[in-house]
Amino acid sequence: MTLYMKYLAIHLKSQMQYKVSFTLNAVGQFLIAFSVFISVFFMFSRFGSVADFTYNQVLLCFAIVLMAFAISECFFRGFDTFPSTISNGEFDRIMVRPRGIVFQVLASKIDLSRIGRLVQAVVVLIYAIPTSGVVWSPLKVITLVLMLLGGIAVFSSLFVVYAALCFFTIEGLEFMNIFTDGGREFGTYPLSIYGKEILKFFTFVVPLALFQYFPLLYLLGRTDNLLYMFAPLFSLLFSLPAYLLWRLGVKRYTSTGS
Amino acid sequence: MIAVHNLCKTFRVAKRNAGLKEAWKALFRREHEIVHALEDVSFTIEDGEMIGYIGPNGAGKSSTIKILSGILTPDSGTCIVNGRVPWKERRAHVSEIGVVFGQRSQLFWDVPVIDTFELLKEVYWIPERKYKSNLDRLVALLDLKDILRTPTRQLSLGQRMRCEIAASLLHSPKILFLDEPTIGLDATAKIAVREFIKTINREQKTTVILTTHDMQDIEALTERILLIGRGRILLDGTLSDLKERYSETKTVIIKYRGDHFLLPDGAKVVERINGHATVAVNVKEVSASAVISSIVNQVEVQDISVQDISLDKLVVELYKEFLI
Amino acid sequence: MKKYLSFFTIRFLNGLQYRAAAVAGMATQFAWGYMRIKMFLAFSKANPAAMPMEFDQLASYIWLQQAFLAFFAVWILDNEIFEEIRSGNVAYELCRPLDLYNLWFVKNLAMRLSRAVLRCFPILFIALVLPKPLSMSLPQSPASLILFLISLALGLFVSVAFCMVLYITTFFTLSPAGVRVMAISLVDFLSGGIIPLPMLPEKLLFFLELLPFASMTNTPLRVYSGHIAGTELAFSLGLQLLWLTVLVLLGRFMMKRALTRVVVQGG
Numbered sequence: 001m002t003l004y005m006k007y008l009a010i011h012l013k014s015q016m017q018y019k020v021s022f023t024l025n026a027v028g029q030f031l032i033a034f035s036v037f038i039s040v041f042f043m044f045s046r047f048g049s050v051a052d053f054t055y056n057q058v059l060l061c062f063a064i065v066l067m068a069f070a071i072s073e074c075f076f077r078g079f080d081t082f083p084s085t086i087s088n089g090e091f092d093r094i095m096v097r098p099r100g101i102v103f104q105v106l107a108s109k110i111d112l113s114r115i116g117r118l119v120q121a122v123v124v125l126i127y128a129i130p131t132s133g134v135v136w137s138p139l140k141v142i143t144l145v146l147m148l149l150g151g152i153a154v155f156s157s158l159f160v161v162y163a164a165l166c167f168f169t170i171e172g173l174e175f176m177n178i179f180t181d182g183g184r185e186f187g188t189y190p191l192s193i194y195g196k197e198i199l200k201f202f203t204f205v206v207p208l209a210l211f212q213y214f215p216l217l218y219l220l221g222r223t224d225n226l227l228y229m230f231a232p233l234f235s236l237l238f239s240l241p242a243y244l245l246w247r248l249g250v251k252r253y254t255s256t257g258s
Numbered sequence: 259m260i261a262v263h264n265l266c267k268t269f270r271v272a273k274r275n276a277g278l279k280e281a282w283k284a285l286f287r288r289e290h291e292i293v294h295a296l297e298d299v300s301f302t303i304e305d306g307e308m309i310g311y312i313g314p315n316g317a318g319k320s321s322t323i324k325i326l327s328g329i330l331t332p333d334s335g336t337c338i339v340n341g342r343v344p345w346k347e348r349r350a351h352v353s354e355i356g357v358v359f360g361q362r363s364q365l366f367w368d369v370p371v372i373d374t375f376e377l378l379k380e381v382y383w384i385p386e387r388k389y390k391s392n393l394d395r396l397v398a399l400l401d402l403k404d405i406l407r408t409p410t411r412q413l414s415l416g417q418r419m420r421c422e423i424a425a426s427l428l429h430s431p432k433i434l435f436l437d438e439p440t441i442g443l444d445a446t447a448k449i450a451v452r453e454f455i456k457t458i459n460r461e462q463k464t465t466v467i468l469t470t471h472d473m474q475d476i477e478a479l480t481e482r483i484l485l486i487g488r489g490r491i492l493l494d495g496t497l498s499d500l501k502e503r504y505s506e507t508k509t510v511i512i513k514y515r516g517d518h519f520l521l522p523d524g525a526k527v528v529e530r531i532n533g534h535a536t537v538a539v540n541v542k543e544v545s546a547s548a549v550i551s552s553i554v555n556q557v558e559v560q561d562i563s564v565q566d567i568s569l570d571k572l573v574v575e576l577y578k579e580f581l582i
Numbered sequence: 583m584k585k586y587l588s589f590f591t592i593r594f595l596n597g598l599q600y601r602a603a604a605v606a607g608m609a610t611q612f613a614w615g616y617m618r619i620k621m622f623l624a625f626s627k628a629n630p631a632a633m634p635m636e637f638d639q640l641a642s643y644i645w646l647q648q649a650f651l652a653f654f655a656v657w658i659l660d661n662e663i664f665e666e667i668r669s670g671n672v673a674y675e676l677c678r679p680l681d682l683y684n685l686w687f688v689k690n691l692a693m694r695l696s697r698a699v700l701r702c703f704p705i706l707f708i709a710l711v712l713p714k715p716l717s718m719s720l721p722q723s724p725a726s727l728i729l730f731l732i733s734l735a736l737g738l739f740v741s742v743a744f745c746m747v748l749y750i751t752t753f754f755t756l757s758p759a760g761v762r763v764m765a766i767s768l769v770d771f772l773s774g775g776i777i778p779l780p781m782l783p784e785k786l787l788f789f790l791e792l793l794p795f796a797s798m799t800n801t802p803l804r805v806y807s808g809h810i811a812g813t814e815l816a817f818s819l820g821l822q823l824l825w826l827t828v829l830v831l832l833g834r835f836m837m838k839r840a841l842t843r844v845v846v847q848g849g
Contacts, residue, residue, distance in 0.1 A: 002380065003377075003380045003381065006376070006377050006380055007377065010366055010369055010373055010374075010377060013368070013369050013373070014366060014367070014368040014369055017368045017369075017409075018368075024761075024763060024764060025763055027763075027764070028762075028763025028764045028766070028767050029763070031763075031764065031767035031768065032763075032766065032767040032770075034767075035767055035768075035770070035771035035776055036776065038771070039771070039776050039777045042777065042781060042782050042783060043625060043777065043781065045783065046625075046629075046632050046634075046781060046783070047625045047626075047628055047629040047632045048628065048629050048632070049628050049629070050621075050624050050625045050628050051624050051627075051628065088362070089359065089362045090362075092324075092329055092359075093357075093359070093362070093364055095327070095328065095329045095348070095352070096327055096328075096329065096352050096355070096357050097352060097381055097382075098349045098350070098352050098353035098381070098382060098383075099349070099381055100349075169602065171601075171602035171603050171606075172601075172602030172603050172604075172605055172606035173606065174603065174606045174607060174610055175605075175606040175607075175609045175610050177610055178609065178610050178613045178614075182610075182613060182614065182617070186617050186621075189621060189624075193620070193621060193624035194617060194620040194621065194624070195620055198617070198620065254329065254330060254331050254345060255330075255331050256269065256270075
């Protein structure tokens with residue numbers, strides 16, 4: 001743990017050397033997230049509602065997904081930028097140090113400019129909490145926290161999968177964006193609006209719905225089933241196949257060298 | 259101690275050809291070729307040895323080093339380093355080795371060098387006292403006192419390399435792998451680095467494996483040379499043996515006053531300008547001293563020097579002989 | 583001319599090499615198109631009267647946007663060029679007997695074309711055969727197809743001209759990451775990249791359509807679906823031409839200023 005803190009301190013120090021770049025980056029992040037928010041606003045001002053969800057309810061959903069994504073992106077950036085880590089030999093350096101490989105990849109990059117997105121998410125969340133019509137109770141608060149944790153777990157696992165795939169090929173991996181950036185963008189709205197097949201996919205294959213849609217139903221009081229509240233815990237399971245794929249990837253690297 | 263027996267390693271590499279037609283074909287099918295990186299490589303290195311590992315590019319040097327570091331697993335053969343199989347006990351193994359990649363730095367770019375050192379202290383679990391004494395020693399030997407607090411990006415190449423080497427030795431590794439450590443350095447820096455490596459080897463009994471194309475590094479540092487070509491160890495011997503075996507030619511350079519002089523068979527003038535003459539002597543036919551006596555008897559000689567074949571030329575001859 | 587052509591070819595061929603990237607890109611774009619249409623479908627079901635256009639026109643808009651993404655997407659910037667400016671290697675380019683603006687223009691154009699060529703046909707094909715209401719509709723007449731192609735070409739050139747301005751601002755700021763991120767966020771939205779411009783409120787729309795960003799993406803897409811016609815059509819095409827001229831002149835002017843600065847500073 002202290003080692004991770006030391007890495008964090010160095011990254012902080014490093015990024016503070018480039019205040020202008022950092023600020024521009026953070027502002028840019030904020031603007032991107034803001035334009036998505038504004039789109040939601042305009043869509044609702046034109047249409048009024050979608051699939052039985054109101055504007056404020058959707059904002060709740062949007063804020064959670066954005067927050068989970070921003071946090072994942074910040075801490076798992078090492079996996080997100082893994083192609084360059086392999087190609088510039090940094091991974092060899094990691095292999096030659098006596099610490100866990102996953103730990104080192106995590107510690108290798110911590111992108112604090114993602115705070116731009118995080119701020120946006122927090123602001124929207126603060127607005128949405130009282131206005132979404134949720135009857136808040138301790139259980140509901142726990143649900144919210146679980147949603148966030150589940151979201152961080154799923155997005156982080158997706159980054160790990162992406163990095164693991166880099167061991168097998170460096171081309172054509174941009175399809176993973178469908179689940180990472182896509183997950184964030186499509187997750188702006190409750191996943192049920194895209195139809196039954198999509199919902200099934202995002203429940204059983206890439207479990208975005210397990211931390212976004214089902215707990216949301218519980219929050220909004222549309223179901224009393226506690227299973228829905230604990231759905232995010234199942235989404236944590238997604239990290240298992242992700243980790244296994246990673247181990248497979250490292251094994252391949254040690255046998256083929258690049 | 260490093261013991262390597264019958265290491266073999268092959269790679270599959272995708273081929274890419276140029277031109278529009280090829281690019282179009284490549285959209286549908288990729289061709290592969292098999293590269294035999296290592297074939298039956300065997301050698302043993304004792305503790306405290308310094309060896310030079312040479313060979314043309316693509317000969318298998320980096321594959322060997324990767325296997326010895328534990329980054330790569332061979333297809334067959336055995337490799338025991340300090341009683342361990344490198345890739346099987348990665349973390350224990352790498353905590354006893356240091357690696358310097360000549361062209362890739364492990365120092366954090368935007369922060370002072372000392373910050374990276376402090377981080378490495380944590381990474382390698384170096385006890386406070388040992389860290390302090392190692393650091394002081396390295397700072398003294400490599401003259402780092404004034405640059406420790408400078409961000410890496412502001413250092414010159416020579417300064418960076420000295421810090422790089424220090425970083426790799428903080429944890430007192432038993433084996434040091436150096437990959438092109440003096441590339442791009444000016445003369446003073448090169449000498450400093452070489453002196454330092456000799457000292458470390460002498461005082462700490464650190465085994466040093468040097469991979470380089472700079473033959474002066476080899477000459478200054480190592481007695482033993484391993485030559486690898488096309489995946490095979492072609493030579494494992496001392497530098498002096500090599501010179502003796504492969505150099506037929508000594509070069510005699512004289513500064514003289516006078517006109518012509520004749521040379522015995524086996525010697526011929528390579529260059530003659532303004533009272534300086536370079537003579538190539540085939541020592542199998544005539545000794546250098548015989549040639550010198552002959553010249554001295556004909557003209558007034560003011561200065562003489564006798565040189566062995568240059569090491570670079572030697573290596574070229576070696577490559578030619580082994581067809582690599 | 584021949585010199586530029588060879589640069590074009592090299593860049594184009596380079597782009598073609600990445601077959602796996604092309605397949606992945608297609609999958610990504612298809613997924614985006616599909617999900618977005620589904621989203622609009624859900625909204626239109628909630629309130630059919632609020633739709634600003636027929637649904638099949640909207641579907642065509644979205645699919646075309648994805649198929650020709652490489653033409654419009656401002657965030658597809660040639661990193662090589664940014665690197666050249668940042669590292670100072672641009673000085674080498676100046677030694678060549680070529681006009682730098684034209685060279686970069688041609689390179690960017692080639693990059694976009696090679697990306698689009700690989701991906702647009704499969705996407706268009708699938709978009710046409712999907713079941714209703716997700717599918718794209720065919721153009722209303724040969725005339726509208728031709729007008730679309732003209733508008734598309736103009737949109738492409740406007741995009742590249744805008745990119746040129748972005749590249750050149752790097753001479754002055756030396757922080758491409760910042761420039762890039764700001765550009766992406768604003769331009770994407772303003773050109774209809776996040777939601778089609780017609781979805782936005784009408785008062786806002788009036789101003790947005792005057793900006794160059796609408797001329798990049800929005801105009802050609804609306805021309806195709808027949809959403810605009812007659813005088814409005816002529817006006818929009820004219821606007822595209824206008825912005826193209828303005829941006830190219832701006833770019834060239836900035837380039838001249840930047841290069842004299844480079845020469846004075848010594849890189």
